Amino acid sequence: MSNTARERIFAKLRPAVAAGQFDIPSPELPPRPEWTPSEKVQKLKTLMEAVRSEVHVVKADAWTDALKALARQRGFKTLLHGPGTQVGDAVKQAWSEGSGGLPALRTYEGAIENYKDTLFHDTDVGITSTLGGIAESGALILWPDAEEPRLMSLIPPIHIAVLDADKIYATFSEAMERMSWSEKMPTNALLISGPSKTADIEMTLAFGVHGPKELIVFILEP
Amino acid sequence: MGDQTFSFEKNVETALGDTQLRANFEYAMSTLYQKRKAVFADEAETERLREVGNAVRQRALSKLPELLEKLEKKCIENGIQVHWAETTDEANRIILKIMDDHRATRMVKGKSMVSEEMHLNKFLEEHGKEVMETDLGEYIIQLAGETPSHIIVPAVHKNKDQIAKLFHEKIPGAPYTEKVEELNALARKTLREKFQHADIGLSGVNMAVAETGTLCLVENEGNGRMCTTVPPVHVAVMGLEKVVEKLSDVPPVLRLLTGSATGQIITTYFNMITTPRKPGEKDGPEEVHLVILDNGRSAILKDPELRQTLQCIRCGTCLNHCPVYTRIGGHAYGFVYPGPIGKILTPQMEGLEKTGGIISASSLCNACEEVCPVKIPIPELIRRLRNESYDSKGSVPGHGYKWNLPEVLVWKAWALVNRYPRLNELAMKVGGLFGDRFPKIGPLKQWTRVRTTPRLARHSLHELVKTEGVDHE
Numbered sequence: 020m021s022n023t024a025r026e027r028i029f030a031k032l033r034p035a036v037a038a039g040q041f042d043i044p045s046p047e048l049p050p051r052p053e054w055t056p057s058e059k060v061q062k063l064k065t066l067m068e069a070v071r072s073e074v075h076v077v078k079a080d081a082w083t084d085a086l087k088a089l090a091r092q093r094g095f096k097t098l099l100h101g102p103g104t105q106v107g108d109a110v111k112q113a114w115s116e117g118s119g120g121l122p123a124l125r126t127y128e129g130a131i132e133n134y135k136d137t138l139f140h141d142t143d144v145g146i147t148s149t150l151g152g153i154a155e156s157g158a159l160i161l162w163p164d165a166e167e168p169r170l171m172s173l174i175p176p177i178h179i180a181v182l183d184a185d186k187i188y189a190t191f192s193e194a195m196e197r198m199s200w201s202e203k204m205p206t207n208a209l210l211i212s213g214p215s216k217t218a219d220i221e222m223t224l225a226f227g228v229h230g231p232k233e234l235i236v237f238i239l240e241p
Numbered sequence: 242m243g244d245q246t247f248s249f250e251k252n253v254e255t256a257l258g259d260t261q262l263r264a265n266f267e268y269a270m271s272t273l274y275q276k277r278k279a280v281f282a283d284e285a286e287t288e289r290l291r292e293v294g295n296a297v298r299q300r301a302l303s304k305l306p307e308l309l310e311k312l313e314k315k316c317i318e319n320g321i322q323v324h325w326a327e328t329t330d331e332a333n334r335i336i337l338k339i340m341d342d343h344r345a346t347r348m349v350k351g352k353s354m355v356s357e358e359m360h361l362n363k364f365l366e367e368h369g370k371e372v373m374e375t376d377l378g379e380y381i382i383q384l385a386g387e388t389p390s391h392i393i394v395p396a397v398h399k400n401k402d403q404i405a406k407l408f409h410e411k412i413p414g415a416p417y418t419e420k421v422e423e424l425n426a427l428a429r430k431t432l433r434e435k436f437q438h439a440d441i442g443l444s445g446v447n448m449a450v451a452e453t454g455t456l457c458l459v460e461n462e463g464n465g466r467m468c469t470t471v472p473p474v475h476v477a478v479m480g481l482e483k484v485v486e487k488l489s490d491v492p493p494v495l496r497l498l499t500g501s502a503t504g505q506i507i508t509t510y511f512n513m514i515t516t517p518r519k520p521g522e523k524d525g526p527e528e529v530h531l532v533i534l535d536n537g538r539s540a541i542l543k544d545p546e547l548r549q550t551l552q553c554i555r556c557g558t559c560l561n562h563c564p565v566y567t568r569i570g571g572h573a574y575g576f577v578y579p580g581p582i583g584k585i586l587t588p589q590m591e592g593l594e595k596t597g598g599i600i601s602a603s604s605l606c607n608a609c610e611e612v613c614p615v616k617i618p619i620p621e622l623i624r625r626l627r628n629e630s631y632d633s634k635g636s637v638p639g640h641g642y643k644w645n646l647p648e649v650l651v652w653k654a655w656a657l658v659n660r661y662p663r664l665n666e667l668a669m670k671v672g673g674l675f676g677d678r679f680p681k682i683g684p685l686k687q688w689t690r691v692r693t694t695p696r697l698a699r700h701s702l703h704e705l706v707k708t709e710g711v712d713h714e
């Protein structure tokens with residue numbers, strides 16, 4: 020049935036387009052802003068904080084200390100991380116150097132089908148790396164993979180994301196171009212700008228409706 | 242919805258009489274209006290962006306068959322299964338078959354206007370499936386057994402008290418609360434349970450990229466990501482006009498969409514899906530299906546003027562800026578797409594004769610055209626469709642349904658009177674003398690029901706000038 024539907028649809032579309040009379044302008048995109056690295060950090064931070072993300076700018080060699088301090092202070096119980104990634108390995112290393120008062124480390128065990136219960140009901144925090152950031156939009160770029168699966172940044176009530184300051188692009192277009200996205204789109208690419216939210220009840224903003232209630236970002240500066 | 246008893250005029254009367262409804266809409270619409278204004282504060286830049294949005298959408302439509310073929314090819318290469326549906330009924334059956342093939346009984350759904358167009362929930366429920374709306378607004382109206390009144394904020398017609406009552410009555414064990422945070426928490430708890438156990442997830446598509454075969458989804462809540470990641474099967478439904486040519490077309494359209502829809506620079510999530518779960522990956526659906534629906538769109542494409550309707554990216558901002566929509570709300574329109582976009586889209590899909598007065602319900606104030614992110618000349622298309630209603634040689638389904646002799650004669654007479662000065666003078670005299678005594682029947686009765694009848698001057702301006710001369714230049 021769907022094959023013939025396809026033929027019928029194209030039989031209508033082809034003459035409709037062939038009839039032409041399209042008048043397509045080719046305007047230029049608005050110019051790309053030229054920001055210095057520190058301006059990009061500032062811009063991203065300001066925009067993300069405006070949508071209630073928590074942003075910490077820290078020295079690259081001290082970020083796990085900052086993470087540990089935060090984890091102790093907030094009393095996190097479990098932390099899902101992805102060994103095999105730079106971020107995951109750094110967390111593991113830091114925890115091995117002393118984990119008093121710190122959340123228990125978890126890894127994503129096997130496929131989701133067998134891991135759902137733990138992930139949905141017994142995981143406080145998920146920590147992931149990011150591919151970069153977009154200053155103009157105030158968003159993080161994530162390409163989840165086998166080490167850091169898609170749901171790590173969605174199911175736990177708190178998502179912590181780690182971003183290298185030198186991977187902040189001015190615009191989404193620039194990020195796509197510089198990394199040649201069109202040649203290698205991953206299974207899933209994500210932009211994330213803040214914690215999950217809704218304004219569906221009387222336009223009143225509320226956070227954490229389905230996804231994380233908190234988004235904490237560590238921006239690592241050299 | 243759209244049944245024989247649909248009377249736009251009646252719906253308008255009821256809506257205007259409902260003060261609670263009007264207050265709910267007024268508040269929400271002015272909020273959205275202000276938020277949009279704030280993100281598009283730089284007028285020159287916004288105008289430039291709109292030019293780009295318009296060009297991206299026009300270019301896509303001009304190559305639609307080619308781009309759809311490319312999208313299909315890319316999707317198949319990427320492992321996504323593609324289905325074509327000419328009618329909503331075909332689309333419904335395709336989805337039912339996918340469910341049956343997997344013995345799936347529980348569906349979680351992200352927000353999709355195309356699925357509303359298909360009346361998918363009703364169809365699947367009639368076939369014994371459980372369908373759960375998961376966007377908070379959609380969830381609210383599903384509990385209430387209603388339809389969306391806005392394409393972006395579907396439950397905007399309801400206030401907190403109404404939702405509090407609804408949750409208390411319909412969610413087992415839910416305490417009565419009017420706190421928005423607590424209401425959200427109730428929904429979160431109920432729906433997380435559903436995400437965890439669903440057999441299949443359904444989503445719409447905001448844009449599909451032909452170049453890479455990527456499906457793009459825009460959202461704030463995270464329910465869209467849930468529906469497209471947790472269940473083992475994901476079905477995406479899209480209208481066939483939703484394709485864009487290149488990945489580089491995505492950023493400007495995304496910016497326009499989120500800015501226009503909710504006044505956000507970007508939404509919380511932008512979700513780009515290109516393949517099902519690959520070997521070694523731990524989550525994401527094993528199977529992804531894309532259902533591409535026509536339902537009258539290909540017919541709209543052939544008219545060089547009306548095809549601009551298909552540029553629409555469903556941002557909903559024309560609703561928020563429409564003086565008619567903001568007073569009567571979405572339900573009065575009687576069909577899935579309300580407001581200005583509904584006025585031009587619905588008659589072309591359903592037929593002019595079935596959609597009755599909705600294209601008359603416009604003051605042609607141009608607000609919609611001024612804000613439309615892809616620059617659809619909505620008022621011009623409304624005028625065109627009004628003419629089609631009277632034109633027995635038109636091309637839109639139901640064209641000429643309003644054609645009637647008396648009206649044609651009246652306009653002919655009007656044209657005649659205005660062509661010959663003598664006739665005009667005579668008509669003015671008659672009008673001046675007897676105009677106030679014309680019987681108030683037909684359209685005149687309607688017009689004067691809530692307005693004072695204007696008093697016609699005894700002497701026309703023409704006469705006054707002749708007798709009294711002109712004082713100033």
Ligand code: SF4
Pocket residue numbers: 501552553554555556557558559560581582609612613614615616617
């Ligand atoms: S017609 Fe324009 S303003 Fe209205 S929903 Fe479509 S894109 Fe938005």
